[in-house]
Amino acid sequence: MEVNNAPKIGPVLQKERKERHLTLDRLAALSGVSRSMLSQIERGEANPTFAVLWSLTQALGIDFSQLIAGGITHQRKAEAIELVTLALTPEIKSPDGAWRLRILSSPALAGRVEWYEVEIAPGSKLQSAPHAPGTFEHLTAYTDGLLVETELGRQELLTGETARYRADIGHEITNGGTETARALMVVLYDQEA
Amino acid sequence: MEVNNAPKIGPVLQKERKERHLTLDRLAALSGVSRSMLSQIERGEANPTFAVLWSLTQALGIDFSQLIAGGITHQRKAEAIELVTLALTPEIKSPDGAWRLRILSSPALAGRVEWYEVEIAPGSKLQSAPHAPGTFEHLTAYTDGLLVETELGRQELLTGETARYRADIGHEITNGGTETARALMVVLYDQEA
């Protein structure tokens, strides 16, 4: 790999080892990882494999997640401006070509916030199974003819209008018009904050 | 290593990837890990290094500890479908008519997630002061000619392309084209619990 901005786990491991009054040799015997490898890992001069890391957590009796100091286990990377070209934008197409979703949100946000450009063929519908409890959808129509239906009601949309509804129950979006319909769909999962 | 009784993370990673509708190629582009390596890891035929695992958790936006286990969910209340007509959709217009924002997100979400339809006149720019620390913006171009600039860099956008950048520093969006430019802007405030 060209760059490695992964967190430093060397010092963490060294700290755990020293707290247990273990020598490199002793830990090597316990974990099955060689002393030299341990030395390199602790000094950040090696990039251990998963198997090695796992052995170490077992030998030290620590939780795997403890390897990352401070508990911040996912950090925002993008320092500059990140560009997602059209070709790299994930798409979901229905088997019968009734609809197409372009996933505009970042994969890193999946399960928290997602937004899509929706395209539905005339007379077709996009049916969705219930999402996780507490999930809401917000649909803004870019064209006329769209209809939203859930177990709790139905609502037609004109261009520019927005519908907000629970998505933790069955719901479907129908294009009742004669042209391909487009819309913006934002899915907001319950944040429980 | 002779023995490896470490947990199987391959299936976990594959599940996360598929949930995001990413191909091996796309995840490779996102993470910097080759598609062949990804394939091997998912099938348990490789023993990835820490650096590789870290890249993957970053690209997928999952917690490092999720590689071992998994679990979530909660719930909330009920309502029907709420409709926001075009006339009721809040708008912000610049004094000089250089740009216009339509606030598509719910006011209840303000300060957490907000999304806008942006319109910028030819040759004009939308300048924004820094938002709260940790805030990110995601801009998807609906037309050509848009240019995003922050203190950290600049990026031109073609139709359908998406830019992601920090919004906790000064940033501006310019329409360098000769037609009115349109885009979707999603502002995501830092949620860290």
Added chain:
DNA sequence: ACACGATATCCATTATATCGGAATTTCTAT
């Protein structure tokens, strides 16, 4: 100061993680 045992690092060798391109399989469409 000087040893001397204990511990950690360096070095050459081996094993394998990682990569890019080719071959294969899977999917989609006609």
Added chain:
DNA sequence: ATAGAAATTCCGATATAATGGATATCGTGT
């Protein structure tokens, strides 16, 4: 069915993780 495209898996080449023995460093007495 069959062709084409897309996605995944296979394969040879390379970079590097991992090892065991040799060397260096540290610590603790005397």
